[in-house]
Amino acid sequence: MSRASDRAYAQIRSMILSGVLPPGEQIREEALAETCGVSRTPVRDALRRLEADLFIRRSDTQRSFVADWSIDDIEDAFVLRAMLEGHAARRAATRVTWDQIEHLKTHNKAIQRAVEQPVADVPNFLDHNRHFHTIVMEAAASPRLSNMLGQIVEQPVVLRTALHYDRDNLIRSLHEHEELVFAFVQRDGDWAHAIMTAHIRRAFHAYSQAHQSGRSELAA
Amino acid sequence: MSRASDRAYAQIRSMILSGVLPPGEQIREEALAETCGVSRTPVRDALRRLEADLFIRRSDTQRSFVADWSIDDIEDAFVLRAMLEGHAARRAATRVTWDQIEHLKTHNKAIQRAVEQPVADVPNFLDHNRHFHTIVMEAAASPRLSNMLGQIVEQPVVLRTALHYDRDNLIRSLHEHEELVFAFVQRDGDWAHAIMTAHIRRAFHAYSQAHQSGRSELAA
DNA sequence: CGCATCCTTATTGTATACAAAAGCGGTAAG
């Protein structure tokens, strides 16, 4: 898409995610335009998209505010993600190609290497984890499903989740990926669905626990 | 929202729904601006919203076209809608307030009146049907779910579906709504889920049949 | 005759100026 409105979108989004624009903060188009070094026109464009993504809310009188994501909101997102990605896994089980299965195995091996490091290589874990899930979505062959998941799976949340993973969670995550591949090989959609649902819900509980124990640092 | 961009949105939307802008037609901002009697700015605003509503698609080079859905796309959307709205019904069953239940009953009575007309009053049917589903979504209390469903439930498809409903389908639809209210009163999430899933899938098959038998008129 | 490339034209993206509307504060009346 267009350069200026894209930059504005990415920049405002990252400002929200990094906390520069805290939840509840009112958003003034002109101020953002100055920050991003563009005029209000592309900023307004970006705000529209961010509003559609639920990063921004508008009052009844057209004022924009940074959305406030409570832990409940995040659980909500995880529940939806579990449902959608479980559905994707079921579809994928009967559609995935042998070539895709090979790719999934390759990524799992890379994840294994990342986990087996003396200090777990989280960036690599995340990278291959993302590719793994992307391949599953491709195998599910439902553009709408991919599109919706893209909106729900906020990488910052994924990042925070993984950052708080202990080794046990990392290994469990890997094993779930491996099991999912087995289910694909067996063309067992129900099994794939169950594994993926459990995979996402375990991730939520890891996030939730880390978030609770990490409250003090946020409050400080 | 703002007057000009609202008028533009409503007008363009109705042009798409009425077929003045047929599927696949390229959209030129300036031409629409002239038609709506406003400048390009609010038209662009409206196009963004219509794009989010999937009334409009954009090519990789930023050209806008009236969306054209294949039957496979539509089935895909219906499957997702059944899943999401089924989930919403389950959540709603344990959260819906008595006040909301009263509203649901009111809309069902209005739907009944619309259906009982000598010639079914489809606009009224659609209007109260939409309100009914909106209340269910509100009762489900998941903003993300509402948001995603808003993207998936393509109003042109809903409209066409209802336009092709025969009286039998209209009555079945009403009965399903009534059953759903019963399930809510019983706080039976599983029942609500099942009814809603069946409701959506019946709608798909009605659409599918109407679409097939209606091909000739579209081709003409 | 086919195909690549450049040039023209059509269309979209961005900036700026101005208009409309909402918030805010002060003042005066009850």
Place this chain on the structure above:
DNA sequence: CTTACCGCTTTTGTATACAATAAGGATGCG
């Protein structure tokens, strides 16, 4: 002391002009 109203300031909405980019067609080369 409260409240309603008025006008000033801030913020958003719209129009217009201009810049950038993509489509379509002509021209020249193989």
